[in-house]
Amino acid sequence: MSTLAKFVASWKKQGGSNGLASAEGCAIRINANGKICDQSAHAGALAELWRENEPTLHSLATKALASRVPCDARLEGVAGTNFWLVAVPEGDGCLIVGRDTTLPDKVTEALMKSRALLKELLDSAVDVAFEVDADQNIRFITPVEAFGFKTEMWLGRAASQLFWPKGDAPVRNPFASKVAAHFDAVPVQLEGQERRWLHFSVHPQLDKTGNRVSLRGTCRDMTARLLAERKAKQDSLRFTLLQRITSSLNSSETAQELMDNASEALQEMLRADMVWAVVKYHEGLVPISIMGSRHEILDLDTIWHSFDDKNGAGVIAGDNRAHLGIRLDLNGQALGMVIISRDTEVSPWSDQEKQLLDGVAGVLTAAFSKAELIDRLYRLSSKDDLTGLLNRRALAETVEARLKHQCRTDLSGCLVFIDLDHFKEVNDTLGHQAGDTALKMVAEVMQNMIRPCDYAGRYGGDEFVLWLEDMRAEKAADKVRSLLDFMPKVKAAIGGEDLQLGASIGVCQSRPGVDLSFVELADKADAVLYEVKGSGRGDVAIARNETDVVVEEA
Known part of the structure; x- marks a missing residue:
C-alpha cells in the first residue's frame, strides 16, 4: 500500500468521513460550489488559505475531482508553515486533509545540514x-x-x-x-x-x-610532517656531530687524539660498533684510528677503489655486513677515508645516515688535514739533531700512545731495539766525524724502511729504536735484517772496511692491553738483543712472551 493510501485509510479510521468537528487532525470539506462546508477544529490556517485562493491548494482539489482518485501535494513556506496536503474526491466535492510538517521538515533539514557538515569536516580532517x-x-x-x-x-x-x-x-x-x-x-x-x-x-x-x-x-x-620531523632530527644530529668534531679540532693536542675523538663521535651518532679512520699515504692506506669494540680485517685497497664511481658517502659490501664510508679529498688530493660498520642485518644503513655523513664531510676533511699537520709538526719538533729521527723523549711518548691505542683496537705492534756493534772502534780509529756519518747512514736506512704509520728514533749514542705498527714479530725480524745487510756499505762509506762495525737487533711484539710502558717493552727487546751479543753479534732475535708456547723436541 502506498503512503498516500495508508494516510487516507488512517484518516477514515478517525471518523473523518463523517463530520469533521470531532476530528483531531486538520481538514476541510469542499462542496460542489467550491465553498467550505465543514472543517475540523484545527483547520483554521488551512481554511484561510482556501479562502485566499492559494494556488497549490486549489490546483490539488481540481486535480482530485478530475481524476476521481486521491492526490497529494506539498505546500511550503506559506504563512511560515509547511503542509502535506491530500485531496480525496467525495461526490461533487472533496475532502482536503493537511498535515503540518513544519517541525519535521526543519529537523530533517537540520539533520541533512549536519550530515553535510560532518562529511565536510571529515573530508578536511x-x-x-x-x-x-x-x-x-x-x-x-x-x-x-x-x-x-x-x-x-x-x-x-x-x-x-x-x-x-x-x-x-x-x-x-x-x-x-x-x-x-x-x-x-x-x-x-x-x-x-x-x-x-x-x-x-x-x-x-x-x-x-x-x-x-x-x-x-x-x-x-603525514608524509610532509614525517619528512619535516626527520629533517629536523637530521639537522640536529648533523649540528651536534659538527660541533663535537669542531671542538676536537680546536682542543686536540695530538693527531691521534684528534682522529680518535672524531671517530668516537661518528660511532656514537651513527650507532656503529666500529669506525676506521684511514689515511692515504703515497706508500699506501694506513688506519690511524680504529674505534669500537669489534675488530674486523678490511680489504682497504678494495674499499678505496670502490669509491672511484661514488660521489659522497656510500654503502660498501663486506663479508658479512655492509659498511658506510666516505672518501675525503682536498684540492684534488686524496686524504683518506672513513669507514663505519654495524650489524646491517638488524639495522641497515638509511639514506638519512648517508646524508648525515655527507653533511659532515667538510669538517672530517679539516680533521684529516689538521691531523696530518700536527703529526708532521710533532715529528719535526721532536727530531734528533744528528740523525733527524725522533729523539728519546718523543719516541717514548709516541710508542706509549700507540700501546694505549691498541687497548681499543686489539692490534699489536713490534718494538725493535738496534745496537751498533763495535761503534767505539769507529770513533777511536777514524774519528767522531766518521762515527757521525755512520750513525746518519743507519738512520737513513731505518727511515726508508718504515711506513708512514711506523716510527724510527735514536735512543741514545749508537742505540736506535723502531716501532712497527700492526706487525707480527716474525715479519718485523725479516724486515730489519736488511739493516744487517747494509752494514758493509756503511763501513765502506767511512773507509773502515777492516773494522768490525755491525749491528745486533732485538724484537719484542706488544700484547694489547698488557704492555703499556715503553720502558718495559724496550727492556724486553734490549734483553734479547744482549742474548744476540752474547752469542756472536750481527743477528736478530725475538723476545718470547709469557703466553708463547714452547714446543720441545723429542
Whole structure:
C-alpha cells in the first residue's frame, strides 16, 4: 500500500468521513460550489488559505475531482508553515486533509545540514574514510578523489593490494586489525607513486558471535610532517656531530687524539660498533684510528677503489655486513677515508645516515688535514739533531700512545731495539766525524724502511729504536735484517772496511692491553738483543712472551 493510501485509510479510521468537528487532525470539506462546508477544529490556517485562493491548494482539489482518485501535494513556506496536503474526491466535492510538517521538515533539514557538515569536516580532517568487508575489499570510500586517484575505481578491490601493490604490506596491517587501533607512520606506495606515510585509525565491526564483518576507518597523509620531523632530527644530529668534531679540532693536542675523538663521535651518532679512520699515504692506506669494540680485517685497497664511481658517502659490501664510508679529498688530493660498520642485518644503513655523513664531510676533511699537520709538526719538533729521527723523549711518548691505542683496537705492534756493534772502534780509529756519518747512514736506512704509520728514533749514542705498527714479530725480524745487510756499505762509506762495525737487533711484539710502558717493552727487546751479543753479534732475535708456547723436541 502506498503512503498516500495508508494516510487516507488512517484518516477514515478517525471518523473523518463523517463530520469533521470531532476530528483531531486538520481538514476541510469542499462542496460542489467550491465553498467550505465543514472543517475540523484545527483547520483554521488551512481554511484561510482556501479562502485566499492559494494556488497549490486549489490546483490539488481540481486535480482530485478530475481524476476521481486521491492526490497529494506539498505546500511550503506559506504563512511560515509547511503542509502535506491530500485531496480525496467525495461526490461533487472533496475532502482536503493537511498535515503540518513544519517541525519535521526543519529537523530533517537540520539533520541533512549536519550530515553535510560532518562529511565536510571529515573530508578536511582526513584524506580518506573507508569501509572494508570481512575479506578486506573496499565497499565504501570517500571523498571521490584522493592521493591523485578517482576513489570509485577502488570499490570492490582488495585494500592491501591497492596500498601495497608490490606485496610488501606491513606485519601490522591496518586493514587486518581485529581491534580498534591507531597506526602511525605506515609506509605505503600506491601504484606509480613515490612512497608516502599514512596515519590509520580503524574500528572493526563485529557480529553477535564476535566475528569481524567489516572494518571502518580513516587515513591521513603525514608524509610532509614525517619528512619535516626527520629533517629536523637530521639537522640536529648533523649540528651536534659538527660541533663535537669542531671542538676536537680546536682542543686536540695530538693527531691521534684528534682522529680518535672524531671517530668516537661518528660511532656514537651513527650507532656503529666500529669506525676506521684511514689515511692515504703515497706508500699506501694506513688506519690511524680504529674505534669500537669489534675488530674486523678490511680489504682497504678494495674499499678505496670502490669509491672511484661514488660521489659522497656510500654503502660498501663486506663479508658479512655492509659498511658506510666516505672518501675525503682536498684540492684534488686524496686524504683518506672513513669507514663505519654495524650489524646491517638488524639495522641497515638509511639514506638519512648517508646524508648525515655527507653533511659532515667538510669538517672530517679539516680533521684529516689538521691531523696530518700536527703529526708532521710533532715529528719535526721532536727530531734528533744528528740523525733527524725522533729523539728519546718523543719516541717514548709516541710508542706509549700507540700501546694505549691498541687497548681499543686489539692490534699489536713490534718494538725493535738496534745496537751498533763495535761503534767505539769507529770513533777511536777514524774519528767522531766518521762515527757521525755512520750513525746518519743507519738512520737513513731505518727511515726508508718504515711506513708512514711506523716510527724510527735514536735512543741514545749508537742505540736506535723502531716501532712497527700492526706487525707480527716474525715479519718485523725479516724486515730489519736488511739493516744487517747494509752494514758493509756503511763501513765502506767511512773507509773502515777492516773494522768490525755491525749491528745486533732485538724484537719484542706488544700484547694489547698488557704492555703499556715503553720502558718495559724496550727492556724486553734490549734483553734479547744482549742474548744476540752474547752469542756472536750481527743477528736478530725475538723476545718470547709469557703466553708463547714452547714446543720441545723429542
